Amino acid sequence: MRKMKILNSNEWIAHFLASDPPRSKSLVMTIFGDAIVPHGGVVWLGSLIELLAPFGVNDRLLRTSVFRLAQEGWLGSHRDGRRSSYAITPESQARFTRAQRRIYAPLHLHWDGNWTLVMSGNSLSAAERTLLRKELAWEGYGLVSPGVFCHPAGNADTLDELLARTGTRGKLFICHAADMPGARHGRPLREMVDEGWDLSGVIDGYQQFIAQFQPLLALLRGGHQPEPEQAFVIRSLLIHAYRRVQLHDPQLPVELLPEPWPGAAAYELARELYRLVQVQAEQHILAVLRREDEHTPAADSAFDRRFGGLA
Structure with missing residues (x-):
């Protein structure tokens, strides 16, 4: 995304969606993890249609995406009369939970030499x-x-x-x-990073993420307050873009990463932006979900622990 001067969050959202539109199927999974799981993990199709509408995802495209995710085993459906609800399947829950933990976890992995x-x-x-x-x-x-x-x-x-x-x-x-004590002529095992990983793509991905979202952070720091729906769209695009890079990051210990590691700056940027919009975003999410199910719970305690704590 090329740099541009933005005046409000609507301009930033419109520019993002025009220049880097997310694939609808992948966006559904982002919203499931970021917005649906904290509120019980089940969503009615009508609510999902309403949540995806601001991204330009129409009813037909959403139904196709959900159908394909169900075919691939990610989502399971339940019918109640003419209505359908969706949730993450038990078979994919472990992998899904692990991916979610990676996205929001602080970067503090250290190496023990093994x-x-x-x-x-x-x-x-x-x-x-x-x-x-x-x-x-x-x-x-x-x-x-x-x-x-x-x-x-x-x-x-x-x-x-x-x-x-x-x-x-x-x-x-x-x-x-581990390195053999006393061995003089072998290469140190830390050099296996150079053999096993090409980190250039991950580095480029983090740098692009920072370029995309840094102008938005400056706007919000300057006092601009997005409306609840705008905050939800921003939060979703933030996690979608961050997830796209972060899940390709091999999660190497900090001692084995090049300096400076752009993943650290990307994490701090994601954390601050998430904190700035999460309250208004939650207002929109709950309003949409409770139109179909008035008993939808508020976000669970795990949500408050995201990015090292949202308070």
Whole structure:
């Protein structure tokens, strides 16, 4: 997004949607995670249509997006007469929750000097190898040599759930590795970052995110107060754009990242903008959801802990 002088949030929103329009299916998932899950996790189709309308997503396009997400196993539906409601399916809940935790969590991962290694050997089929590589890459693992994946902060529970999802439990070699004391002629293991990851795309993504949202932060700091619907649109576009970059970030410990790391500045920008608009955005979300279900709860306690605390 090229730099421009903006006078109000409507101008910023219009420019964003014209220059970098989000895909409707992906936007539905962003709004589910950011706006629906804190309020019980279930939304009526009519409410979802109303929430997506300010983004230029019409009724037909939304129905198609929701149908495809249901086909892919992300969403499940429930009918009550002529009305339908949607929620995240139990099968996708663990992965969805983990992604949500990554988006809002502070950047404080530190390295203990160990690496988690996942080695495929010769026991996998071609289809299993392809799926495993895709899923490990999504979890931030780098490929350092044929059949050998690694991460300097691998989580055992996350890895076990991944193996179950890919049907590869019992078919892989998994271990921890560290620099051997006294070894003089080997390369230090911290250099595996250069072998396993090309961070240039992530760096460019964070820098573009900062360029997109920095003018908006200046506007809000200057005293501009968006209306509740505008605040909701801003919050949704903020998380959508941040998620798009952050979920491609391999989440390496801070000691192994280049300096300065633009992900840190992007996080601070996202946190401040989110705090500035979240109250008005919540007013709009609750008003829309309660038109179809007057018993929709206020945001849960986990919502207040986003970005290190919203108070």
